[in-house]
Amino acid sequence: MLRIINQVSEARTELRRICDRTHDEQIIHKEATVREVLQAVQRQGDRALIHYTEEFDQRTLKLEDLRVSGSELDAAYQQVSKELLDAIQLARRNIEAFHRQRVPKSWVQFGEDNVVLGKRYTPVDRAGLYIPGGRASYVSTVLMNAVPAKVAGVPRIVMVTPPGPEKAVNPAILVAAQEAGVQEIYRVGGAQAIAALAYGTETIPNVHVITGPGNIYVTLAKKLVYGTVGIDSLAGPSEVLVIADQSANPVYVATDLLAQAEHDPMAAAILITTDVSLGRQVVAEVERQLVNHPRRLLTEKAIAHYGLVVVVDSLDMAIELSNEFAPEHLELEVTDPWGLIEGVRHAGAIFLGSSTPEAIGDYLAGPNHTLPTSGAARYASALGVETFMKHSSLIQYSPTALRKVADAIDLLATCEGLPSHADSVKRRVEDADDPQDP
Template identity: 55%
Template sequence: MTSGTATGPEAGAAATITCLSQAEAAARLEAIAGRTGGDQMAAAAASVEAILEQVRREGDQALLELSERFDGVRPEPLRIPAERLAEAWDACDPQLREALELAHRRILEFHRRQLPADLDVQGPHGERLGRRWRPVERAGLYVPGGRAAYPSTVLMNAVPATVAGVQRLVMVTPPGPGGDPNPTVLAAAHLAGIEEIYRVGGAQAVAALAYGTESIPRVDVISGPGNLYVTLAKKAVYGRVAIDSLAGPSEVLVIADHTARVDQVAADLLAQAEHDPLAAAILLTTSAELAAALPEALEQQLAGHPRAGITRTAIRDWGLVVVCDDLDTAAALSDRFAPEHLELLVEDPESLAGRIQHAGAIFMGPYTPEAVGDYLAGPNHTLPTSGTARFAGALSVETFLRHTSLIRFNRQALEATGAAVITLAESEGLHSHAESVRRRLEG
């Protein structure tokens, strides 16, 4: 078991991955979780603030200019005609259409089960207490472009919003080199029932959704992952609109024992590393033999890999292997990291899953690669990253709902509780709060 540093991201560089002891692992995991901080974050935040202000002031004109600057395309008109979405669906390869339909059906069936029920409770004195759920009126769906096309992200955002009952879905996605987004993304949007799509991405798209422009309406919720600039823009506009989460670069943590196949472990680590140079791929294993065999398995699968440069950079910079004394130690280290995706390639995955406290999604057993969750298992693939699984969960139907409390007291209920309300109000020095109850009791 060795560690080293690759000479660069080029396709011929060695597929080295850092190997550490248990004692060293916790600090390295903390560094990986915080990999998007520092000077890069400060500089990006300043740039995002300028972009937001420009869009707020100049509207559509700013979107055109910023798209031309960052994407090399001036997307006029901003909105994609609805007939182009149907054309993209019709032009789809039949096998791809079938796969999209299967994914859409499974995601829809799972998310329909998430709808919360209204609450209606009768209190001990005849009062009625409740909670009522209603959808937001407009949802903004951000679908990234750039290094890859993500029709799966279209489905994972549109389905919960549709199930929630949102009436107006507004999708934004970066223009491609020819001006239009990826045709499979448009086909997925057509399948999901999205009719309003704008060819704009980056922080400027988030600004348009938050502030509104001449063409793009202001929304109530913005969902969907993006790069650092998109994430910082969502953070900056939160409070003006709701957001789903602040998603960072993707990550997978695999816990494996002696039953795991090294080729499957390597494939699953590379499946995250190919997303982004900042993607993290971590293996915690009780098998020293597996750890020792991993570098060669990675190298074999990287030979001729179409995204070898990105993947090697991620493995070199954010890859990690730790040999653990036992699975309890591996589970404790995993909980400390709180991974977005957690794979359990162990003899008894269900038992180990019961010991895990913090993870965005848990994939159990050798036939459950993380890729099935990305595309069609059913649960949402938009998950908490960078340790936020300690307090956050996946995108869901509730992301697009808000709840209202319902309270109705009768005289009996007020008489039974009013004295306590008056006492509490007076303890806070709020005279009129107490008086509002007292006058009803005296009337």
């Protein structure tokens, strides 16, 4: 059952506990296992992928099974309904339209004395997308990772996902990948899939950026290969924080809390409200909606351990507590949500008003649903086209401009004890002042 707290100090303690819920006591043991997997894939390539897929996923694969075939990709379209295909295509269009607005533009600035400065943005050559299996078929995760990579201009996008029963990959996943422009898909999951993307095998190419969520082993693998490749983030369990006043509908609020809790037993669902009556109604409504919930056991576990209702005296205090928690998803179910925006400093995504449940962002509004968790919204942002791009600085100085800064560079280089730095400027200036006859 959801607990109700009306003391700010107790609420702060509970929010810190929930934020720190990923601090697993067994993390050292799990990291050792992941290191072993990474090293084995580096040494043995495809053979290690086959071995660990059987050991961890209980799926027996042959080498030729690793890549999803063209016939499987074609057949997937026959296995999804027209209505689902239409929904996938609508989501893809909205996500693409939003992310096209975020593509950074290269620029060049011309200053005095023919000094040219600028930045040049280019996509990575290869991107790897991890799409989890397990409790659900994450069609939206495919779109949210693949579409920004495509918009960024990545020429080769590789997707990995764990094989299901009979080595199958959910046809909706395959359709979503193709709609987003991904044709290269491999049936492998877990830490071994991250190793394959980072280091490459005989079948799977190494990539330059890896994105996509996964379990603790996937997350640890991404952490350990960072530096060899870039990553999007170290995703933790999902979370929602709802701020609500007396105008909120308790049925809507309860549904939104459950929509988060049904993800995972470690998902967090938090309500902060100025109305104690609303808080009690939401608790009762959560219990009522759980009775026949298809995912009741795991949802109840999340609610019991990481569900919370906090009653505060003002919306200002609600915003203060929210900023301390820095939620992945923040819903403002209040009379004037835009009036609170200025106070919100830390949140992955903000949903404004009673007609904007988190689910709209999860699936097809357009902004990315891959968001910072576990307090990372204090310094991190959503996945986007920038994740798949890098920029190079452009610098050009004329002889006149170089001469003007030569003394300053000489002083700075001498201060740092780097005489050749100073000489690299000094020699050019001297040659420009006293050119040699040909």
